[in-house]
Amino acid sequence: MQDFDAAAGPRLSHSLSVSGLGCIRGGRVLFRDRSLELGSGQLLMLRGHNGAGKSSLLRCLAGLLPWRAGRLHWCGKEVRAADAAYQGQLAYLGHQAGMSDTLTGLENLHFSLQLMAVSWDKTAVQIVLQALTLNDVASRPFGRLSQGQRRRLGLARVLLGQRPLWLLDEPDNCLDMQGEQYLGQALEQHLAGGGMAVVASHRNLILPESAMSILDLSSPAQATAKNVQVAVC
Numbered sequence: 376m377q378d379f380d381a382a383a384g385p386r387l388s389h390s391l392s393v394s395g396l397g398c399i400r401g402g403r404v405l406f407r408d409r410s411l412e413l414g415s416g417q418l419l420m421l422r423g424h425n426g427a428g429k430s431s432l433l434r435c436l437a438g439l440l441p442w443r444a445g446r447l448h449w450c451g452k453e454v455r456a457a458d459a460a461y462q463g464q465l466a467y468l469g470h471q472a473g474m475s476d477t478l479t480g481l482e483n484l485h486f487s488l489q490l491m492a493v494s495w496d497k498t499a500v501q502i503v504l505q506a507l508t509l510n511d512v513a514s515r516p517f518g519r520l521s522q523g524q525r526r527r528l529g530l531a532r533v534l535l536g537q538r539p540l541w542l543l544d545e546p547d548n549c550l551d552m553q554g555e556q557y558l559g560q561a562l563e564q565h566l567a568g569g570g571m572a573v574v575a576s577h578r579n580l581i582l583p584e585s586a587m588s589i590l591d592l593s594s595p596a597q598a599t600a601k602n603v604q605v606a607v608c
């Protein structure tokens with residue numbers, strides 16, 4: 376399997392700092408006073424029971440769900456939910472693929488990368504598709520792919536997006552064992568290249584313990600700070 380360096384290019388340090396974050400959904404307080412710190416090369420795993428608020432927190436971090444209280448700083452600078460410059464630093468993978476059923480996998484990728492202002496690098500696309508064993512199916516309409524193949528295509532978009540901050544909501548959903556292994560490798564490579572990730576999962580991804588901290592949303596709010604250095608971006 377050939378490696379694709381998703382963090383290719385200048386390797387800058389980044390930091391994400393969230394303090395006192397509160398979120399209301401459906402008229403009730405979903406969480407309050409959540410804080411976290413993340414630096415380059417670090418991964419935060421979100422845990423918690425169904426409905427604990429993992430997806431909602433990820434959506435807040437992606438700027439898709441406005442937060443009602445608290446502050447978010449990216450590289451020391453405060454950002455608001457719809458901050459385009461901040462959103463240009465992240466790749467979000469939600470439960471839904473956000474791809475057109477009628478376009479082929481390749482067309483979807485092309486369109487997504489255009490939206491992300493990432494130029495089409497044929498070699499990089501080939502490497503990622505091959506690594507995710509999507510070569511034979513990428514020319515089929517997305518709506519005719521299996522759930523696991525759709526998930527793999529969503530991961531391809533994240534990998535090719537070249538964003539330092541990955542926000543992944545149950546990325547291992549529908550993946551077979553080989554897919555899970557590749558996801559672990561891709562995350563490890565992303566972190567090694569100075570990237571960072573917040574990942575919600577009910578399962579244990581195979582990752583180096585040293586780079587990972589855990590925020591359990593089933594537990595009362597507590598600050599999560601681990602080995603974070605102030606970064607100049």
Ligand SMILES: Nc1ncnc2c1ncn2[C@@H]1O[C@H](COP(=O)(O)OP(=O)(O)OP(=O)(O)O)[C@@H](O)[C@H]1O
Nearest residue numbers: 400401402405423424425426427428429430431432
């Ligand atoms: N669009 C919405 N409007 C109102 N309430 C919502 C909405 N989406 C989710 N919720 C509620 O917010 C709470 C948290 O949901 P969320 O999806 O963030 O949890 P989760 O921890 O990701 O759950 P799971 O492990 O099942 O994926 C749940 O009680 C859910 O019913």
